[in-house]
Amino acid sequence: MTQLLNGNKLAIDIRKEISKEIEKNIRNKKKRLPHLGIILLGTNSSSLTYVNSKIQECKNIGIESSLIHLPNDSSERELLKEIQKMNNNPLIDGFIVQLPLQKHINSDKIIMSINPKKDVDGFHPENFGKMSLDMNAFFPATALGILTILERSKIEISGKHTVVIGRSRIVGRPISILMSRKNYLGNSTVTLTHSQTPNIDCYTKQADIIITAVGRPGFLTGKMIKEGAIVIDVGITIVKDGKKSFLKGDVDFNSVYGKASYLTPVPGGVGPMTRIMLVKNTLMAALNR
Structure with missing residues (x-):
């Protein structure tokens, strides 16, 4: 008999654990709530669905989120400018650039431009390399x-x-x-x-x-x-x-x-x-x- 592994149920359990940790180590110590930034380029239906679900997850747990939604024809330079803003924004703890990107954008260049300390997707070579070496890092x-x-x-x-x-x-x-x-x-x-x-x-x-x-x-x-x-x-x-x-x-x-x-x-x-x-x-x- 096959046992189905219920990701929805497990995610609810982990959501409660994260909420308790936020209460203990953030709220009780009067610290600022965690803040996730998201950069989305274009109107790909799958990407929109993923981004909306991530924003909803933040709301479920009670952490902050910000979405920067750029037009489909935005240049690589414009995208890099928004990444730099998030890198330099002290109110953003971590952020992601929703993949896949359009063909006119160099994905490697984009990933390399993200501050590894804010790379919560775990795709930057510094985090990926540390993961490969069993060191502490953000895992994908x-x-x-x-x-x-x-x-x-x-x-x-x-x-x-x-x-x-x-x-x-x-x-x-x-x-x-x-x-x-x-x-x-x-x-x-x-x-x-x-x-x-x-x-x-x-x-x-x-x-x-x-x-x-x-x-x-x-x-x-x-x-x-x-x-x-x-x-x-x-x-x-x-x-x-x-x-x-x-x-x-x-x-x-x-x-x-x-x-x-x-x-x-x-x-x-x-x-x-x-x-x-x-x-x-x-x-x-x-x-x-």
Whole structure:
């Protein structure tokens, strides 16, 4: 029988923990509330949905948030100017630039321009490098959310074979590093696969844990996993069926459910955990100030 890993419920529990920590270490000490800044370029529907959900999460917990929404045709120089303002603003503890960016914007240049101490997305090379070396740093929110789901669900990682599908800097690469690190939340043997990996099912059929983040609806089927595998679905794609739109993950739910021992649903699995981990990173940035 497959047990669904409820990210919504877990996020509510962590939200309460964060609220208590804010009460104890911020409000009771008469300190300023944590403040998350968000820079959004353009009107991509998925990005708008993500940004609105992050703002709502801040409201749920009771921390401040600010949104800078730039037009779709804004120049790289204009975006860099707004980043510099947030870098220099003492009232902003941490901020993110919502990805993906338009083709005329150099994403690497944008990420490099963010102050690492305010990089609550964990994408700056300084934070990414520290994460790789098991040093204290901001971890990318989705990867941190996945680890937290596994930890809170008391799922053993050590000694397990983990197959990661997808090599993005947002999910695939960071989670492959975190799962393999020498840590009680690690010590897994990791195989990183991607779109150019031939016969990918040869790897997934051997995996104890599968983390898929390729953005291809229904990509991972029941035939591609072994009995009892733990499946973490990070993929979120907006699929249209006539006039209706709905979210679908990388996992073919109907064929995987019943064969996997644990499975994250879409929606309601990794997504809520990503948002709450971003808030947790913002709190960390505020306590570090």
